[in-house]
Each structure stands twice: as structure tokens, then as C-alpha cells.
Amino acid sequence: MKKWILLVCLWGAMSATAVVAETLAMPLAEYMSDSRPIDLRTSSSQYTLSIPVARRAPVVKARLHLRAINSISLLGNRSQLAVLLNGQVVAQIPLNPKQPEIDADIDLPVSVLRPGYNKLMFSVAQHYSDKCEDPGSPELWVQVDSVRSVLSMDAPLRQWQPRLSELTEVFDPKLPGKRHINIITAGGGKLTDNELGWGALAVQGAALRQEYVPLGVHYLPALRSNGTRGFFPGLDQHLLAGSDNILIGTRDQLAHFLPTATSRQINDGFIAIYPLDNDPAHFMVVISGLNEAQVSMAVHAFAMLNFPYPDTAFAQVSKVEQPRTPDYSAHNTIYPNGHYTFHDLGFHTRTVQGMFSEAQDLSINIPPALFGKQTDTVALHLRFAYGASMRQDSVLNIFLNGRFENVIALQNSDGGYFRDYTVTLPLRSFQPGQNTLSFIPRMMPLVTGECQTIQTNNLTLTLFDNSRIDMPNAAYLVNMPDLSLLAHAGFPYTVKSGSENVTVYLPGADGNSAAAAWMLMGKLAQTTRLPMFAAQVTSLPPKHAGEWLILSPLASLPADILKDAPVQLGEHARLPYPLAGGPGNQEPDLGWQAQAWQFLSDLFVLVPDAEPNQPVYITGQGDGLGRNAMALQFKAPWGSQQTATVFTAGSADILAGSMDDLIRNGKWERLEGDYVIWRNEKDYIYTQSAGSDYVFGEVGFSSRMAYYFNRHPLFWLGGILLLVIALALLTLRLIMRYKRRYHPKVKEVEGHAD
């Protein structure tokens, strides 16, 4: 009972922070990739933000509190800042050089706001002179403060009876605020393996619809009530209000909670969605079946329903035929030796216009374990056209993950059309997992200057979607452990089809540990955009080899699990602490002989292993985790080249809360090394590489040889010498045989010149 009270209290505390999608006030920086101020320069400039509006939460009121400052050199009667919403001017603000600070509240017409992504544009027209002026003059500027400018929207969740075809609206990434769901099962106490598996897939199904938005998870056991009406007459829903929910169980397990008519409909795998009785703005997804196998099938189907069919509140599922996907599958994965058109990767032909036109992005997923040689390049074969009469400094910049990589000069004044313009990028420039290639044109008009009429309609560029990207040959070979690969690509847990070789082990099998595991699996599914439908989730100790994810409070963690971990926890915990001051032990004041030896040693270290900073190990007693959570990655002791990743904390609820913090607050992308400690506090995350490394991958003999020789060329030199000596000895033997046969009587001159 105490446990449940604690659960309720904790849940309540978290609910207080969960936004119920009513009034939301967010700085404009939250709608931008970074929180820099918005600079609008030159005589005419625009900046556009995307404002998401969910269909489920229509906006009834929207107000923009705008803070900005303009240049004091402007001509007041000819300078203004316009605010446009989806192309419609909603406000005009004069730019007064005598009162440069702008503080305005702008009511945005909700009729213009529509479900989807809305464009909020700041457009400036500013001058410093009535007469001829330089439109690019540096004193022409306005700066919008993206942190203190706040967009407030009242967007209450609407109430309606959803259908299964509208699941994407239920789990909508455009919904404001932090998102979380409750997973409810009928069983009490410890979760069974089936329930653990169902919860994992259900959360992944919801998370995938959330796209990139993190999804928090709570576990609640179904509480009985004695109601008689509504969609869930037998279910106590007072803890469920304010959140979306998923109820999973067999028909018999859920019979008490559902109306009889609904129960009677469960004759096979069953999925349904109904509004909560006490909170019609939130919903309950019911996943059931006659037996556990049917429930598994239904939850699998739930995870895969990403098309608006069926348009009903419930559906029966009799079979799910899941095709095998190749290893390293993910959304937009491109494989070695593959050739893909941009269209295959979701890119569409588009024409952009103007001096500062927006970027055209291409998302691709690179398999995380690729071993790219120095000379391996990814080739882009671009088909594009650009307009005439552009200035010589017009370019098409190519960025990779926000980093400038290459450029195409648009220098032909007659315009140009290229069918197969090849640009190569080093394979090593790509990061494991998701990458974004951005094509950003910067086109300048040929005619500029004072008193010139500048027209920009010729500044056009079209990038065609039959452009191609070619991947080089590369092996799958990577040095582990590396938590950054987990963060970027879910590696190594997303390699196989459906993660069939993955086991998620929850020794405690309690609700919080399960919630933590489900949140983690939801996040991993989001990295690849594919569910881990074949992964095992179990509370039983591991029996077979494979990739293991282990989530448990420290007290429940079996001792032998951490045998090869970079830290030893338990009663006598042994942990590494990095030395300050840089790598290596530098001897002071070497004599000339020692310096020479050092020089020779360094000479032949050649491609040195990245010498880890040797840490200090401190052994102490007791559990020192406190409020912290810990993630460890190391080579699994039960199989070669397999990985164990452990997430642990002092207690299950700290584990769950920390996992929620990890996936949600910008810490997930900072995972790296093999030993991470973090806490539910802003920016509190620390990483180390403390353990021994190993190689993951299946490569051909040649690639493996190349990999090892790159790392240890000194051994190669020795090997070559041995091979050469053997070859020379054998060659000499053959030569002597030849000589004895063909020149048996020849006497040679002694001491000849050579």
C-alpha cells in the first residue's frame, strides 16, 4: 500500500510538471535550432520560424510578446518591421531611431493558424536615407531577442471520439509541452515478461508517432472501480486523467475494466481507442486478445499502424506479417556500395528563390559501425539548374550536420544546368546514425549598388530529386564501447532486423524499472524510426548470448553482471576518476639520450592507440549513487564482440526519473565514452572512457587486415621482413637449383665488381 501511495505521490508531483496542453508560453528560441538573436540586416530581410499546431489542440488564443531593438541610424518614416503569419501581415511596427527598443504585444489571429507547421515571419524594410543608399549598408539592422520574445498560445485539447486512423493526431509531435503516457496492465505486483514486452512495443508505437519528440512513460497497475457506465466502467480512472494511456492485457485480464459489449468484441488481436470517461480530452488505447499470443500480435500491429486505416474506433488483428529488414536498417539508411536517388530518401524537387533562400535538407542515416578509410568518399551526383545574371560570388553551399563541407560556384552568367555535377565528401565526415545534408544557395544579383533597382526574381535554383548519392565500399568495423553510437544510432541494439538479438533485462521487473526500459526503447526506436519488435524484455537472468540492455536499481543488479564493467559497484565500489592536466605522464627535463630514445619511440608508435588518460581508481564502501544515475557500457562477458549496457540508479524511481531526464533535456546527445553519470538537473552529465576496448564488426579478411595494420604498422613491418626473408631464401634455393642444373661446370670469377 505504501508503495502505491508513494507511486501516486510521485506521479502527482510529476503531473504538476506535465503540461496539460492548455496555455503554453514559449520563448521564440524554443522554435529555433539555436537560441541566437534573430538579426535582420540590409534594407530588406526576412526570418521565418515554424510554429507547430496540433490538430488535437487547436489554438484559441495566441499572443506574441515581441522584444527587439533597431539601429539608431534608421530613417524612422521609412523603416518598419512587419510580422506575418502564414504569409498574412498581422502586425506592422515602425522602427524609430529615437526609440530603438521595441516591446510589443501582438495578438495573432487564430483563424490564420492551422494544424501543422505555421510560418511566423519577421520581415523588415529599413532605410537610412531618402535618397540613393547602399542597401547592404551595415547600419541597417534590427535584432529580435529570441529569448525574451515569447509566444503564448491557448490550445486546449479538444474532446472527440478518435479513430484508429487518427492515432497520429493522438500522438502528435506538434503537441506542445512535455509528452508522456501511462502504460497500464491488469496484473499486480511484478510485471511478467509478456507484460514487459507488450509495454515496450506499445511505447515504441507511440514514440514513433512522436517522431523526434521524447516520450515519458509511467507504469500503473489497473485499479478496479465499481462503475457501470462509460468506456471503462470497471477501471478507476482518477489517476489517469491528464495523460494518454495504453491498457494492455488479455480479454480475461481486462474483462472487469471494459464494458461487456467491448469484451465480446475481443475475439482475436484487438486494438481500440476510446476517450477517458473522466477526461474526454485524453484517450485510452486498448490492446488485447483472447490469449497472450494474440495480445502480442495486437501490440505489434499497434506499433506498425502508420497509415490512416482502419477508420474505426477498434479493429481486430488476426495476422501480422513482418518482413525481415537488412542489418542496420533505419529510416533513410544508405548502405555501402549503394546508389540512391534523393527521391528515394524523401527529397522532392523544389525551386528556391531570392538572396537568402532557405536550405534544402536531405536526411540520411549512415550505419553506425562503418569503417571508412581515409580515401573513402561519398559522392553526390547533383542535378540542378540555376538562373542567369547572377553575380560571380553566388554559391551553393553544402553543409553536413551544420558544418560547411563543400561548395559549388554558380559562376555562369548565362545560368546553368548540370546533369551530373559530382561533389565528394569524405565518408569520415558523416556521423553514425542520422545526418542532414543541407544545400543552401546564396545568390546575389548582378546589379547592386546605390540608386540601382535590384531585382531578385532571377535568383532561382532548383535541385532535382533524381540527384544521386553513392556510397563507397566500407566494412562494418568499429571500436567499442562507445555510448555516442548508442545515442546517435541506437548501436549496437538496432543492428539486426527488429533487434532480434537484443535482450532487455530487468532484474527488478518493477514498474519504474519497466518505465525506464520502455522510455529507453522508445528513444532507440526514434533514432532508427523502426520498432525493436523482436527484442526480448525479461526479468529472468540472461541465458543466451546477444546484445544486452540491463536496467535496474543498484540493489537488484546481479553482482556478476558488472564483472567486466569499467566500474565495480556494490559493497566495495571501485570507480575511476580522471586525472587532471592532460594525457600521458610527461617526464620533466629529459637528458639528450632519453630525448633521442623518446623521439625514436614516438617515431615508431606511428598510429598510436588513443592512449586513454590513466584514471585514478578509488575503492569505497557503500552505495554512493545518491541522486545520480549511471550508464555503463562494456564487452559482454558471455560472448565475443557483444555489448552490455547497464543503466542503474539508487532506486527504481530515481532510475525512471533519470531516464526521463536523459531522453528529454538535451543530455541524450551528450552521451559518450563508456561511463556516464547524470542527474535530473540542468546540464548535469559527466562522461568518461575508463574501460578496455574491443572491436565490433564482421568484416572480410582484407578489411580486418587493413584495420589492424593501420593501428599497428610496426608489426606489419616485422611481418613483411619475415615474409621477404622467407621468399628470398626460397628464391635463392630455386636459383641454386637452376644453377646446378644449367651451369654445372661453370667456374666463376672471384671478387667481382658487384
Place this chain on the structure above:
Amino acid sequence: MNTFHAKQLLPIWLVLLLAFVYVAQIEISALAQLWLAVGVFMLMLLVRTQAKKPVWRLVLLSLAAFLTLRYVFWRVNSTISYHDFLSFLAALALFLAEIYGITVYALGMFVNVHPLRRQPVPLPRDSSRWPTVDVLVPSYNEPQDMLEITLLAALAMRYPRDKLRVCLLDDGGTVQKRADSNPAKAAEARQRHDELQALCARIGASYLTRERNLHAKAGNINSALEHLDGELVLILDADHVPTVDLLENTVGSFVEDEKMFLVQTPHFFINPDPVERNLRLFSEMPSENEMFYRVIQHGLDFWNSAFFCGSAAVLRRKFLNEIGGISGQSITEDAETALTLHALGYRSAYIGRPMIAGLQPETYTGFVVQRVRWAQGMVQILLLKNPLLQKGLAPWQRLSYFSSAFFWFFAYARVTFVLAPAMYLILGLQIYDATLLGFLAYALPHVVAAMYVSDFLFGKVRWAFISELYELMQAFYSLPGIARVIKSPTSPSFMVTPKGEQLDSDFISKLSGPFYAILIITIASLLFGVYRYFAYPLDRDVVMITMGWELFNFSILIGALGALYERRQRRAHPRMPAQMTAEICFDAAPGWLPCRVDDLSVGGLNIRVPGATQVGAAASGASLRIHNAALGRMSELPLSTRSSVHDAEENITYLGMAFVTPDDQVKSEVISLVLGDSQRWVNFLQGRSDNRRTILHAYFLLLKVGLRNAIGHGGEITRIGLTYLLRLVQQIVLWLFWRVVVTWVKIRNWALFRDAQS
């Protein structure tokens, strides 16, 4: 031989070789490759200290081959891309040139893997077992005095007179020539015929000629063979004077091995070739031919592939008869004959002792004629006989002959290497895609290793960069010659190499034209390179590499230009250093004085006599008493004084003396003294070998002498140019003068006419 073991060894060897090649193609980062290359090169330095032992020699060659293989794989996989059509064409041309070079390098390693340096096989004690020998001296237009020397030397060879016949084969006095429609030519032929016939009768040689001049030298020899029956045939070019021991050192091999068809000996020259003379390197630098005769032929001999070089060789008559004599589809009928006989299973040998002394072409023109003929002939053999597919040849013989023939495509490679930097620096063609690090990691180690191996194999007989110089000297004329052969393999005709030309004054070779063009291109290329360095900062590493390459080309070109400035050569008979002790007795002052002979030729000698010796008029006579090593006794020879210089400080008198040869016996004795001792040639060659230079030293020496002569060359061009300009100015002035005079006369006449009328 234990064939069971050999059959086991070969597959293992092949597996090891495949492993070697496999390891060489593994791709690693450029930095790792750089360090690997440094490591391998340091191993090579270490191994070379033990390289006298065969196994370490092989290790050294294998390590170098490893670096080259790695370069080849990198070159093929990483440095060739398509940018535009012209660039691709140029890149391909350069790539083919490099592949040629690497192929020749690899074949060179194979040929020279275990050179065989035979001792001469001694003749049996019972001279009745010695075979009969016909000595054939084919001639076409060589002067009589040259032929007399050769014939007298041949007659002086140590061999039973009843088993030796010396024959002059005169193609200059054939019936066809004597009946020439041009009376002057016919008279000349008749005179030659009569004179040479008389010469032979006088000295005891046989004179042979034929009806018609068919098939040049080969036809001449084959025609003579119809009239001769010696078991062995020694062939000597007209200028190849044999030493007395030539037959002693060669005939024994035929007695020992009944399958022996050829014993070849080296061609040794007592005069510098045009390059050596013009750069004044003859006495210190090994001659260009030494690499072939002192190293490569020994390598070929190991593989039973030593081939007939046209002269200084003894052949077994019986085997020649089998194939109809000296056979020739090509103009290098000598090599072709050897290939045919090798294919029939007969054996050859090479005795590396120099036993003839010959003359090299005097002028660059003569040099080019000779080399183009050789190039065309060997390419003909490649095309018409294709050693790689020739039946009867063992695999190693195929490779050896292929190596000998394929070598002559150096002209293509050399021209390409000379022009390649300009293709990038001037035209901007992308001919080689590589970063500076890649170049340093792959290309430079290969080049350095190849140079190091070349120095190891040939360093005593070929200074560094001399190969490049000689190839450049020949390339511009060889290449069109080879092209003509490829277009029409049977078309080239035999051209006699002019020898014994005299150069009365310094002059620029008339074949210098292409070199001027290349010099202009090279200088322009360097200037463009400077421009590119500043205009394209991102390409600086490529520009630097290319300019380094072009500077190297420029330095070789300077050497070539220096060699093209022909120096005068007044001597009819070249002098060779002697360092012999002797005694001299002047007619005017009886008594024998000790003296030292500094140098000798058949025409005369330079001696130094200690003390203030008063020498009379230039025609004063003297006698020289000297040990004649060829004859094994003292010779006393009459001399006349040509010049006398007394060095008071050292109290030595330097005398230039001429031999007085009143009769054939004296003449023969002089020839024996001057040209009959093979040990003199051995010592001379050894002296030059001991003068070995390091790679860098050789480069800077070449640069220095080349520059010195190139300045002279430039001076001569300037002089010619000024002379021409002066002449032009004179002509213009003269023309103007006459125009003025004519005009004045006309005016005056008109004035007189007008006066007369008025």
C-alpha cells in the same frame, strides 16, 4: 637435380609470392604508409651492408619491390580520375610511361638477380683438339688504315696459324659497286677493291667480296661463309681490334660444351662517345655501354640468354648453318640470330673480359644513327618474333629477351616525363590526382628505392642520372624511329654507323632543334609554376611537386645541351692512358734513359723523361724499349719526336712521340703493344669503377659539367646569331648603298640629258 623437391618448392614459392603481393595491396592511411616506407627503407640500408651474400641481395631487391608494388596499387586505385578528356588522355599517357618504367625495373631485377661471371674455359693441352677459326672482318666504307690495324691484330692472336684464317669481307668493293653507273663511284670502288686486296695479300689475310650488296652486313657474312669452312667463326667489326688472348679465352667453351653456339665478349671503346667527349667525362666516368657489358650481360648469361651483339663474338659454324647463317628479318640481325638459336635449344656464354678495343661514334649524329638502328631492330624483334611467345625458349629466356627488347621503348617514357610537368603547369591538365602526403608516402619512397637499387646493381658502372641523360639524348629521334617500325615492322633499313669522323672545330650539333624546343617549354613551365604558386594557394603542394620534377628535367636538359656542343677532336687515333715504365734512347744522344709512358695510341705516345733532356728538331729519332705484355717480351720500337716541353720546376721533360712503322712487322708489334693486352683494358675499367660517386655527388657533377658546356653552347649560339645578324646588316647596308648609287646615277643622267636638251 631432385625434381621431387623442385616440384614442392615452386608451389610454396608461388604462395609466398602471392602473399607478398597481397600484403602489398592492403590499403592503409597515408601517414601509416609514410612511416612504413621509412621503416622499409631503413631496413634496406641495413640489409645492403650484407648484400654481398646472395640471400641479402634478394631481400634488398624484394624490399624495394615491395615499395614499388605499394606504389603501383596506390597509383592505380587513387590517382587516376576523369576530369576532362584532355586531362584524361594526358594522365593515361603518363601512367603508361610509369608502367613502362616499372616493368623495365622489375625485369631488370629479374635479369640481374644472380649475375654469372664465368672464368674463361682453358683450351685443352692437346692443340689438335682445337677447332679451326675463321675471323671475319666485314667492311663497307671504313678507311684502309683502320682495317689494317684490325687485320694485323687478328693475325697476331695467339692461336695456331694453321687453324686460323683472317678474312676481310669487303662490301665496298663488290662487283655491283665496281660496275656502278656513276663513274666516280665505280672508280672509287675499284680502287678500294685493289688496295684492300693488296693489303690482305701483303699481311697474310684473305680478301673476300661478293657480287651484290644484299642484306647489308648479315648478307656479307653469309656470303663469306659459303667460301669458308672453319668450325668456329669470330666476327669483328672493322674498328674492333682484338687482343692477343681473345681466342684463348673463348674457344675453350666450345670444346667443353658441344651445344654452345655463342661466346660473346664485351665491346670496349678507346674513344669517348659524344656525350663523354663533350662533357669531358671519359677518363673518370664509366662509359654508357658498361652497364650492359659489365652487369646486364652477366645477368642474361645466368638465364642462358646472353645474345650476340654483332661483333667480338665467336659462333659455332655448324649451328649457323642450321638456320642459314646470320638470319635477319630485323636490322639487328645479331640479336635475332641468337634468339633463333636459343629457341633451338643451344647455349650461349658471356666472358666478361674486354678483348677488343673499338671506336664509338664521334658525333652526336653518328651516335643517334646507331642508337635508332638498335632501337628499331629490337622493336622489330619484339613485333616480328615476340619473345614472350617464341616456341623453344624457356620462360626465363622469354623474359630476358623481352626485357632486352622492351627496354628500347624508353624514348616514349622519357619524352612523356619531360613533357608531363608542363601539361599541368602550363595547360592546367589534371594528370595526377594526389595530395602532398600521398606523394610523400607512396611515390617518393618508390622513386628513392628504385634509385637505391639501381645504385646497388649498377653503381660501379653507371653514375646516377646518366641513364636519364642518355635516354634524353636519344629519345627525340628514337621515338619517331620506333613509331615507323610499329607502323611498318619490316620497313627500317640498315644504316652504317659513321666512325672515325674528325671534328676540326667546336660546333653545335645540327640535331639540337628538339632540345631547344623542350628547353623553351621547360623554362616557360617553371615560370608558369611560379605564377601558379601564388595564384592558386590551394594547389601549392601539387605545384611544388611538379616544379621539383621540372627542375630535375631542366638539370638533365642542361646536361644534354652541354653534350650537344661538339668539341673538336684532332686525333685520328685516340690515346689511352698507359702508366708503363720504359726506356728511351735518342739517336742524337746514345744511352738508354728511363722514362714513363703516360698514354699510347697506334699513332704515338706521350712520355715523360726525368731531367733536362735536350731534344733536337722535331724529326729527331729515338727508340723505345718497353715490355710488350701482349707478346710477353720486350719490344724495341722506333720513334720520332713531335713535341718537347721541359718543366723546370719538376725537372721533367714531356715528349710527344710518334711511332715509326717502316714495315708490317713493326706495325704489328706496335699494335700488339698498344691494343693487344686485355689486362690494360681490365685495369682501365676498374680504375673508372673505383671512381664511384654517390647519387647526390653524381647529380651535382653532372649539373656542373652540363652547365659549363651549356654556357659554351649558349655562347656558340650567340656567336652564330650575332654573325648571322652582322651578315644581315651588311647585306642591308650593301643593298642600301647600291640603291643610293643607282639612284644618284639616274639623277645625274637625267640632269645631263636635260642639260643636253636645253
